[in-house]
Amino acid sequence: MNRAAFTVRLPWAARVLALLAALVVTAVAAQSAGSAAMRDRWNAEEVALLASMRLKEAGPRRTDTSNAYEQRTDAAAFGRALFEDTRLSRNGQVSCASCHSADKQFQDGRPLGQGVGTGKRRTMPVAGAMHSPFLFWDGRKDSAWSQALGPLEDAAEHGGNRVRFVRLVQEQYRAQYQQVFGPLPDLAALPADASPNGTDAERAAWNALAPGKRDAVNRVFANMGKSIAAFERTISVGESRFDRYAQATVSGDARAQDVLSQQEVRGLRLFLGKGQCVTCHNGPLMTDHAFHNTGVPPLDRAKPDRGRADGVKKLLADEFNCLGRYSDAKPGQCGELQFLAADDAAQLAAFRTPSLRNVAERAPYMHAGQFASLREVVQHYAESPKAVLGHSELARPGEQHAERRPIQLSPADVADLAAFLQTLTGPVVVAR
Template identity: 30%
Template sequence: MLHKVWSIPLVCLAVSPALSASLPAPLTQDDFLVFDHKQAALGQLLFYDKILSGNRNIACATCHHPKFGTGDGLSLGIGEGGVGLGPKRTAGDGASRIKKRIPRNAPALWNLGAKDLHTLFHDGRLSIAETYENGFNSPAEEWLPTGFNSLLAAQAVFPLVAQFEMSGNPKENEIAGAVHDRIDAAWPILAKRVRIIPEYGQMFIDAFAHIESAEEVTIVEIANALAAFQAIEWQSFDSPFDHYLSGNKAALTSPQKRGLDLFYGKAGCAACHSGPLMSDQKFHALGLPPFGPGRTRRFDPMVRDVGRMGESDALDDAYRFRTPMLRNVELTAPYGHNGAYPTLDGIIRHHLDPDGMLANWQPDVAALPDAPWLAPIDFVVWRDKREMARQARFRDVDPMSLTDPEISDLVAFLRALTGTASVTTPPFGVPDKVPSGLPVDTPQ
């Protein structure tokens, strides 16, 4: 049973005058991979074009729109079959309504072209490795093509073939049918869809030196263009914090400076949110309130989310999720791998008292568009006492006390991570139209 939320009294601890973690070096242009601008211009159109979805009804931008901080403003996404954009997106109706919620919160896309980035997805199921001798450890295993220009490009091909994200359900379209056969069977079909559109075909010839005719375009070039666009469009290191790291000590307000001291000192945030990217790219169990269909190990019938263990199959990884990067975190609510908290204040308080906040969390905190046919499983895990007990055994954060003013200062610091020109004037923006002629989603 879920209980009503109540406030937790916090007791002040003595503050050490010294930072317990060193401030990171400032991010610079040299910290990012170099991408081709012609390829990025092509990628912009592909990112907003629904041609890459099985039923031609959802684009990458549907769940990663700049209006919503490159996310969707929902706790769990509404993918294939949904209608609308952002927090107003609905679960659809009739035969086309969604069959399942997306199990995880749509991650933000800021700074994904960084050179040091080696792992993606909440459970880390994509990483740079030679596990399958193609450069990556990925869900496609040995069937992943070669030739991707980055980790980000390899990532781009997986939402396209995910049933509830973009490909659709078996028997609905040729993409979903091909995926049902084998994951790599759909990518050539998608590539042909794109390259036979004359405008796209010519753009690929112009952007890629090795492409002499449209017939040569594969999913790899499509992914490389998508990566080039995302990496250039959402590169951000011009926040007040970045200016502070670069030597402008007046860049932070007094509350933001106090929050910085807490973040790198007493509060211990930098133990995980470390380095220039503000992430150790490792996996930690925070005990967030569980809900939704979750993601678990292959052939596991349980409605639960086992986190990293779903990829590694190692018990030590159970319920652990990748540390997110924090640039522009103010823009990317709700927070947590499942979007359990709508505010920065809430997710901070959960870090301070995971068990207390879990016990007093309530379902209406989650941003879940109404879907009565899915309601029976949305919170069913709470009735599984054994599963809740298993999750309770995994905690990688120790409870600690901060005063309300200290929490406010931490929130102020996190808001100091919001970019300026990188957020307000991105290089490309949202196109008015795309070569397929399909409609481009716009916020209402």
């Protein structure tokens, strides 16, 4: 499936297209009405594009049909308790909040995630994740609840195993669990530790369990993820100075355009124009939710990360995906999963486009923290290096490229673009 087809099915895409059509007409009237007073002049097409990028155009967070409990307040309360519980780790010191810290925009500020060990990729933020159809840098999960399960058993993150987790729920959270999901299944005679993803001994213990016992453990484990996702759904990012500027420009409010400096406006023009940033960072969350190889240098050139090429295979094989038996969705509601291709060469070393919302607060950058500052990120795109693995989508001088042209930015342009990215910061809010 090509990227264009993928993008059109996103919930906000139809709204954006409708906005573009309507605002091309209305923006002319708004601009002309205040044209004499407007500090910054934009043409109708540009105004329509700015309108489509306002946070309010994201609409309500997408409903995850695979999680029937995501909007329940009791599930969110249970999920928050699990999110903050360090007992959900092998050493009793790591919780979800360890890497997704509330005082750090629900991420950790590290180049690589740090749990019971050191991970291979950067921690992604939680705020806004509910809008995305795929999670993790490689998209190996297709729901927030399924995503929450992965780190729990990952050797470098929580390093635990699902039977021990289920025992903890049974002993410490029975009442909260049963309020949401009903009676716990019969979990008598379980071994102390067992998991299909653990140590050799844990895998052997898992394989020795009767199929019905494994299913019962998996059901409770999946419900833990659904509760954590219900809590994460309450975390969102608020409007930024950019949103206020875009609104001022759309409505013809000359005075309110002062919310951005002239340098920041120059950066915005570059973002929409010759910087080509909007090619991938579009829509109200400033992401196309797709996967791209842009030649970001791997940490280890001898062992480059394969990114989406491996992630899509893991997703299709995941027992906790939308089509799995622990999903609450009907097969017809899992369209994105059914259209995925596991052999798309363009996915090699491609990584998910992150939202640029609050990007200035999330250094370092890229999937493994390769760049320390926004200027370094912008400079990377200006240089457009060849990819170590796969083929970069960025055009280089002298290359024939069907979709892009070489990005040519002066040092002043780089500074202006980095300044604009600072305007995308808004409050992170946890609903009560």
